[in-house]
Amino acid sequence: MPAYKINHLKELESESIYVLREVAAQFSKPALLFSGGKDSIVMTHLARKAFYPARIPFPLIHIDTGHNFPETLAFRDKLVEQLGVKLIIGSVQESIQQGSAKEETGVNASRIRLQTVTLLETLEKYGFDAALGGARRDEEKARAKERFFSHRDEFGQWDPKNQRPELWNLFNSRKNEGEHFRIFPLSNWTELDIWQYIWREQIDIPNLYFTHKRLCVIRQGVLLSASPYLPPIEGELPFEKIVRFRTIGDMTSTGAIESVATTLEEIIAEVATARVTERGGRADDKRSETSMEDRKREGYF
Amino acid sequence: MDLTNYINMDLLRFTTAGSVDDGKSTLIGRLLYDSKQIFEDQYEAIKKTSELRGEDYVNLALLTDGLRAEREQGITIDVAYRYFSTPKRKFIIADTPGHIQYTRNMVTGASTANLAIVLADARHGMVEQSRRHLFIASLLRIPHIIVCINKMDLVNYSQEVYDKIRTQFENFSTKLQTTDIQYIPISALNGDNVVDRSKNMPWYEGPTLLYQLENVHIASDYNRIDCRFPVQYVIRPNSDSFHDYRGYAGRIAGGIFKPGDEVMVLPSGFTSVITSIDTFDGPLTQAFAPMSVTVRIQDDLDISRGDMLVRTNNVPKTGQDIELMICWLSKKPLALNGKYALKHTTRDARCIVKEIRYKVNINTLHRIENVEEIGMNDIARIAIRTTQPLFYDSYQRNRITGSLILIDEATNETVAAGMII
Numbered sequence: 083m084p085a086y087k088i089n090h091l092k093e094l095e096s097e098s099i100y101v102l103r104e105v106a107a108q109f110s111k112p113a114l115l116f117s118g119g120k121d122s123i124v125m126t127h128l129a130r131k132a133f134y135p136a137r138i139p140f141p142l143i144h145i146d147t148g149h150n151f152p153e154t155l156a157f158r159d160k161l162v163e164q165l166g167v168k169l170i171i172g173s174v175q176e177s178i179q180q181g182s183a184k185e186e187t188g189v190n191a192s193r194i195r196l197q198t199v200t201l202l203e204t205l206e207k208y209g210f211d212a213a214l215g216g217a218r219r220d221e222e223k224a225r226a227k228e229r230f231f232s233h234r235d236e237f238g239q240w241d242p243k244n245q246r247p248e249l250w251n252l253f254n255s256r257k258n259e260g261e262h263f264r265i266f267p268l269s270n271w272t273e274l275d276i277w278q279y280i281w282r283e284q285i286d287i288p289n290l291y292f293t294h295k296r297l298c299v300i301r302q303g304v305l306l307s308a309s310p311y312l313p314p315i316e317g318e319l320p321f322e323k324i325v326r327f328r329t330i331g332d333m334t335s336t337g338a339i340e341s342v343a344t345t346l347e348e349i350i351a352e353v354a355t356a357r358v359t360e361r362g363g364r365a366d367d368k369r370s371e372t373s374m375e376d377r378k379r380e381g382y383f
Numbered sequence: 384m385d386l387t388n389y390i391n392m393d394l395l396r397f398t399t400a401g402s403v404d405d406g407k408s409t410l411i412g413r414l415l416y417d418s419k420q421i422f423e424d425q426y427e428a429i430k431k432t433s434e435l436r437g438e439d440y441v442n443l444a445l446l447t448d449g450l451r452a453e454r455e456q457g458i459t460i461d462v463a464y465r466y467f468s469t470p471k472r473k474f475i476i477a478d479t480p481g482h483i484q485y486t487r488n489m490v491t492g493a494s495t496a497n498l499a500i501v502l503a504d505a506r507h508g509m510v511e512q513s514r515r516h517l518f519i520a521s522l523l524r525i526p527h528i529i530v531c532i533n534k535m536d537l538v539n540y541s542q543e544v545y546d547k548i549r550t551q552f553e554n555f556s557t558k559l560q561t562t563d564i565q566y567i568p569i570s571a572l573n574g575d576n577v578v579d580r581s582k583n584m585p586w587y588e589g590p591t592l593l594y595q596l597e598n599v600h601i602a603s604d605y606n607r608i609d610c611r612f613p614v615q616y617v618i619r620p621n622s623d624s625f626h627d628y629r630g631y632a633g634r635i636a637g638g639i640f641k642p643g644d645e646v647m648v649l650p651s652g653f654t655s656v657i658t659s660i661d662t663f664d665g666p667l668t669q670a671f672a673p674m675s676v677t678v679r680i681q682d683d684l685d686i687s688r689g690d691m692l693v694r695t696n697n698v699p700k701t702g703q704d705i706e707l708m709i710c711w712l713s714k715k716p717l718a719l720n721g722k723y724a725l726k727h728t729t730r731d732a733r734c735i736v737k738e739i740r741y742k743v744n745i746n747t748l749h750r751i752e753n754v755e756e757i758g759m760n761d762i763a764r765i766a767i768r769t770t771q772p773l774f775y776d777s778y779q780r781n782r783i784t785g786s787l788i789l790i791d792e793a794t795n796e797t798v799a800a801g802m803i804i
Contacts, residue, residue, distance in 0.1 A: 086639070086671045087602050090394040090473040099675035100634045103616045107688055107729070131663035132675070135628060136620035219464040226463045242461060247491040247712050249800045251634075252726045252788045256795035270475055272466045 091279050095128065098267040100251060101230055102132040105212055105265050106139050108255040112212035112265075113170070115201075115383060116142040118154035119330040120287055121216030123161070124276055125268055127285050129214075130165065141168035143213070145201050147193040148175040149311040149332040157288040172204030191313075192335045198382045202238040205262060212255070212263045215383050220272045224375035230269055236260040238381030264383075273328075274353050281346040291349065293326040293341050304337040328353075392468065395601055398477040398492035400520070401502030402512035406533045410502065410571035411478055412445075414593065415467050417578035462488045471597045486760040487712040489516065490800050493523040494786070497601045500529050500592075505538045505568075509551040515745045517552070521559035522708060522762065522802065524782055526604050528564045529595055536570040540583040558748045560779075567592050605672040606781045610638030610646075611699060611774075612692040613728035613784075618677055630661055630677035631686055636728065636783040637776070638694065640678070641669045647698065648684055649691045649774045655680040672783070689730035691774045699774045699784060704737075706804045708778075710762050713791065713798040717757035717765075723798065727773050727787040734789070738766040764804070778802035 088096070105112050114129060116122045129138045144158060162169045174196050177183040183199040186192060205213055219226045227242055231253045234240060246254055255263060268276075280287060297308040297320040306312060308320035311334050325338035326349075343349045374382075401407040416426075429445040436442070465476040477492030493499060499520040503513050520528050530552050538544045545568045556564055567576055568587050575581035578593045590598075615633040640646075644657045660667045661677040670676045678692060693699060711717055717736065725734045741750040742763045757763045778785030789799035 085602055086605075086607055087393060088674065089391045093394050093673060096634065096673055096675040100615070100673075103632055103675070107616045132632070133618060134661075134663040134677075135625045136618050136622070220466045223463075226465065227461045245461060246797045247487045247800070249491055249494040249788055249797070250783065250786045251495070252786065254726065254788065254790055254795070254797045256724065256790055258795070270464070270466075272468075272473075274468070275473075 091275060091282060094271055094275060095131070095279070097251075097270060098125070098128045099132040101253075101265065101267040102129050102214070104253050104255075105214060105267075106133070108253065109212040109263070111208070111210050112140045112214065113143045113205075113208070113210045114138070114140055114214040115216070116144050116158065116169075117216065117330070117383075118144070118150065118158045118288065119216070120276055120280065120291065121218065121268055121271075123285060123287055124271075124279060125214065125216045126161065126165070127283065128267060138165060138167050140214075141170050143170045143172060143201075143204060143210075145172045145197050145204065146174065147197055147332050148173065149193055149309075149334050151288075151290055151307070151330065151333055153288045153290050154330060161286075170204065170208065172200045174200045176200075177203060192332060194332065194335060195377060195380075195382075198238075198377065198380050201383070202381050205238070210262065211257070212265055214265045214267060216268050217266050217383060218268050218271050218273070218276075219266075222374045224378055228266055228269060230266055231255055232264040232266065233257065234262050234264060234381065238262070240264075240378050240381070242375065242379070274350070277346065277350045277353050281350060288330065290327045290330055293324055293344050295322055296325050296338065297321070298323045298325065298338060305339070306336070307333050307338060309333040328356075392471065392473050393601070394473050394475065395498060395596060395599070396475045396477070396496050397498040397500060397596065398479055398489070398496040398520075398525070399500045399502065400479055400489050400492075400516035401533075402504070402510055405502040405504050406571045407478065407502055409442075410500075410531065410533065410569070410577065411465055411476060413571045413574055413577045414476075415465065417574055418467055418469055418593065462492050469593070469597055474596065486515065486519070487710070487800075489519055490523065490710045490712070493519055493525055494782075494800065496523075496525050497604050498527040498529065498596070498599060499525045500531055502531050502533050503548060503552070505532050505534045505544055505548065508548045509555065511746055513552070514555060517555065517559060518743075518745050518748065518762070519710070521561040522710070523800075524778060524802075525561070526563060526601070527599050528561055529592065530564060530566045531571075531592060532566065532568045533571050535568045535575060535581075535584065536573050540568075540570075540575075540581070542584070542586045545587075565589070565595060567595065606637035606776075606783075607671060608638060609697050609699070609776060609781060609784075610640055610644075610692075610694040611636040611776070611781065611784050612640060612646075612678060613730070614686055614688055614690045614692065615729045616688060617686070628679075629683075630679050631692070632675070632677045633729065634675045635670050635672045637672055637781050638697075639669055639671045640676075640692075642666070645695050646680065646692045647695045648686055649693060649698070649701065650772060651684065651686075651690070653682070653684050654695055655682040655684060657681075689728075691728065693774070699776050701772050701774050703769045703772050704766065705734075705769065705773065705775070706740075706764065706766050707787070707801040708762065708764050708804065709757075709789070709799040709801045711757050711759060711799055713796055714759050715791065715794075715798070716759075717761075717763075717799070719755065722792065724790040724792050725767075725769060725787055726790065727775065728784060730771075730773060732773065733770045733792075734767040736765055737768050740764040740766065775803050777804060 177200045183196040229248045326341045433442040463478045479489040479492040501516045569576045614631045618630040659679045741752045742754045776784045785803045787801040
């Protein structure tokens with residue numbers, strides 16, 4: 083008898099496709115949260131596979147902090163055009179202008195927390211009942227406790243101590259009016275799985291992930307890209323560095339790493355031997371030991 | 384680096400269970416640490432926290448206890464998923480808490496696992512929690528179980544203690560269905576027999592825990608005999624290039640499907656022939672669990688989500704009166720004659736609880752009959768009647784087509800895990 087075996091990437095792919103199809107079947111108005119980072123690019127690729135030869139049956143939502151890398155925005159627009167899906171942009175700047183979010187001040191100000199306000203406003207405005215996110219459980223310890231189908235109350239809050247048990251692959255999507263779900267099809271993928279998959283599938287990603295020359299500053303030990311969104315500290319001089327990004331978030335909080343990786347193969351080799359976690363360069367996670375859990379409780383991605 | 388080799392690993396999902404303070408989180412921390420999956424910043428962070436708390440050694444449990452309440456109380460509350468890989472395999476760990484009130488988390492972790500690690504404290508031997516964990520692992524048909532007798536360092540690495548505990552477990556296991564149970568004496572704290580062979584227990588000649596995890600045979604854990612394809616979603620592109628395309632998307636739940644196979648559609652009973660098994664990457668010559676595919680058939684039949692494609696000569700049971708074992712997961716007890724929403728494969732239905740046959744005493748595995756109430760963490764056999772027929776196999780034969788969940792229609796909570804008999 084032949085061995086009926088599939089490798090770990092195929093198994094993860096198959097699991098994610100199953101979850102994506104459950105979402106399309108069980109919810110009346112789902113949407114995919116697209117950040118422009120590699121995880122949401124992979125999730126979009128999987129969604130394309132799940133519904134092929136039909137189009138992805140839901141829109142993409144991008145919560146735009148106004149502090150994005152220009153490369154991310156250009157990549158997003160190109161991808162949306164290719165897929166022929168609708169793009170909805172929730173603007174943090176608008177939330178600030180209309181007074182529902184308040185800009186942080188100080189040298190380490192960031193718009194990470196404010197994204198939650200805009201995200202919840204956007205979901206409510208369009209009446210989305212499920213939002214697909216690219217978060218992975220291996221990324222961060224609070225995320226390690228997430229379900230595939232994660233319930234959010236009418237305030238968009240996550241209650242980690244009271245989560246529904248998730249058995250087999252039977253996903254309970256029942257909810258009351260005004261509540262919604264966050265769905266994480268990539269829950270079981272690791273950073274290395276994502277890179278191997280991008281390599282195997284030849285998925286296009288923004289060139290920020292590959293090594294390049296960039297003007298940088300150092301803040302609290304983290305190498306950040308110099309940008310108009312980062313108010314300069316007195317006496318600070320931006321310097322040129324050969325860097326790449328391991329994750330992509332806001333320009334104000336995403337740390338660059340010094341790297342010589344110019345190809346996917348080199349990136350995979352680098353990730354496989356890395357001694358620091360992917361989010362180790364994310365200033366937003368360093369605010370306290372439980373900053374991700376605290377943000378998630380409020381309704382963050 | 385040889386990438387082709389790298390991407391051809393297989394995947395083992397395992398769950399860990401133990402009572403409070405059996406050292407589960409420490410064991411996982413040890414597996415991650417010794418297999419070099421802990422990053423410097425993670426290690427620095429827990430080292431700092433351990434020092435702040437005045438602990439003598441780096442508390443590896445802090446790696447898995449991520450929630451604020453868990454860190455404060457020093458306990459694990461919810462299932463945490465961890466990932467690591469060796470050159471042989473990729474592993475997904477469902478780390479489940481040992482507290483009695485959190486048994487539902489163990490059931491959750493066990494439901495998708497190929498293997499269970501049950502931990503016992505060498506000083507205490509087999510306790511009530513151990514029996515519960517073994518029983519749940521067996522009830523959920525986890526194909527492989529490893530009993531780790533931990534904290535051997537605290538009993539002077541005594542073979543006598545190990546043998547005694549092993550006998551306790553073996554005596555209890557004779558009453559269980561699981562046949563593949565291995566025993567390993569370890570010290571998670573010091574790393575004995577976890578990744579590296581222990582120098583302190585020369586009398587133990589078996590494999591280390593990691594060796595066992597890397598080599599256990601899992602390819603036969605899925606059903607390859609009974610063809611079952613629950614229809615999940617109907618794909619109709621309505622585009623110019625795929626004008627008449629109509630495909631049935633789903634994940635294979637059992638057996639091997641091939642183009643040209645004659646299939647029967649349930650519940651209608653009509654038969655047709657598979658013309659193509661499609662994926663984004665092109666058509667397949669065969670498909671089996673757990674692959675997600677899109678199936679097209681020759682005839683234009685009315686098929687929708689919740690229907691099932693099977694082989695004409697091997698059909699599942701069809702019925703509305705179903706006998707099942709349940710694990711009750713909710714604080715609100717099970718109501719006899721109560722109505723619940725039900726999910727089984729891709730099918731939604733409602734059901735009424737007709738009968739509580741018995742409750743299981745998990746210490747003795749005896750049946751307690753004439754019970755009126757089933758509460759949180761109870762395991763019982765019940766009979767239900769569903770609003771519409773389900774197409775099912777026994778859980779013993781197929782973990783996918785034999786499992787269901789019950790949902791409280793008022794609170795939307797998942798209240799029971801059900802395994803069809």
